[in-house]
Amino acid sequence: MLDRIRASVRRAGGRSAAAATLLAAALLPGFQGAAVAAYPEKPVTLVVPYKAGGSTETMARVYAKALQEQLGQPVIVSTRPGGGGAVGATVVAKAAPDGYTMLFAAASALVWPPMTQKVEYGPDSFRWVASITEYQQALITTPDKPYKTYPELIAYAKAHPGMNFADQNALSRSFIKYIGKKEGVTWTAIPTKGGGEMVPFLLGGKVDIAWSGGVHQKFGDKMHVLASFNPKRLGQSPDAPSLKEIYGIAMPSYAVIVVPKDTPDDVVATLEKALKEASKDKAFDDMVTNKLKFPNQFIGSEELKPLVADMVTGLKTVLEETRN
Template sequence: MKTATTLTRRILLCALCAPAAVLAQAPAWPARPLKLVVPYPPGGLTDVLARLVSQKASEQLGQPIVVENRPGASTIVGAEQVARAAPDGYTLLMAATTTLTTNPLLFKKLPYKPTDFTPVALVGTVPFALVVSPSVPAKDLREFVAYAKAHPDQMTFSTSGQGASSHLVGEMFKAATQTQLRDIPYKGSAAALTAVLSGEVSATFDGLTNYLPYARDGKLKILAMFSEQRVPAADAIPTLLESGYPDAVAYSWFGVVAPVGTPATVVNRLNQAFNTGLRSPTLNDRLRTDATSGPILSPEAYGEFMRSQAQLWEKVITPLNLNLTP
């Protein structure tokens, strides 16, 4: 009887020790390099920001973060890849306005849903801007609106296609200012930029960063920003909000997300690493130069930010009755 009792105690002791032994053998996270998928071609602002912040975050994590460009189909190709990845924190997505706030409203059939992702960290926001050709006889926003109203349907703006940010922001501007501008679609943002540079169209709407160099050289005029307040990189440019258009506030945003189901401990570790990198003085200086800013957010606050952005764009997109296919 004594022998049986001793054996039972040994079995129970082994059972209690087993989980501890398994945990002791599990490698600490992260145990290998991470991958950050950028759903845009190399060289653009999203790609540049991804590489800058990844370098800083990798210093905190003790593992490299490899940036992989997977452009295509309005960021759908890269987003689908990450949505289907294992939720272990090793595969991340550099999401943007298009990926998670406008695509779900524009395309009835997407291979992913916003709920397929877990928010990790907001990287930055860039205000959209009203950019006009030097040939347009308007030196400020007030004159531009007056001229547009005096010449209905004669004013045009270039877009990089139906449903693109340049198109949607233009529609927001039209609704806010009660003007009639005709959108002219081009194949890509480069062609849309060339059109306004050459005077082929009157204006365009896009992220402020893309047009600052041309404005500084006098090749374009930036008349207003769609931000709540002026930005240090272009503090001479007024906002539409301060000019009396409260419904014309919109940003292009960039942020890191992970596949849904990624453990909260991993998400919080990633958030801390990226946010610490964003506080770096060298990275801060670069972001300000590119007119990029944004609050340092927790994963929960970042998720709330994305939901608010979806609500904003829903008000713009729904009246347009767009039904796009990827």
């Protein structure tokens, strides 16, 4: 009895499954094409892994508006702060790879935490779609100091051990320690909670030099750039050397947009095109170029690949050198 029921169920199930397969076979090519053309067919979320009010979030708001026009769907900026970007990066790494969740963050947030902390993602957890600008990371001081250039600073620091520098996170601390090690200089790292704390410390003379993620550009001649942490010299301070010229290492400087690694190629291609067009938007260009004084430079996914590989090897070198 039971067997008979089972058999009939199987038969019925088999029959309907076969019908469904047939139907799908007939419709699938057209169906699939429609799905591709339809992306995006619902609002897209742009995750910013930092607190509201910072330069990344501000940039994201303006950029999202431009991107919305390109995609024809609302782009929602969602802030998921925590762990120096690690919380937001985890969220996006685990999101559905359908192109509806992207992350807008500093490249370092995707490369550095996996090397130093237990997080559930790595640089390979993402498809790196594009970089739209570069943070202007610099070693800065105030103009009243006896050293005006990077070589003068190193000479001064050798003669005056125990100088104080302000860092803003583990990554910037490691870099300054790395320089100290290379040059045989001893200096003390003073941790600060971002630019809001670093600026008064530096202007108030509590620290001698500081790492800046770009905030110094608001202060004109009240702050003085000694060196660039970026792979190249900074546009606003072309005379200051980059650390890459001297030590062959640079800090990741790109503001990147990534999606989960299994996102289909066609979706990534649509997205990349929209991102590129959006970066030409007037309001976005004005914000980046004139307000933040960051370069408005678009780097696509192919060009980004070797840069990511560079970042990973660069950071590994720094980590190994400063660990022991």
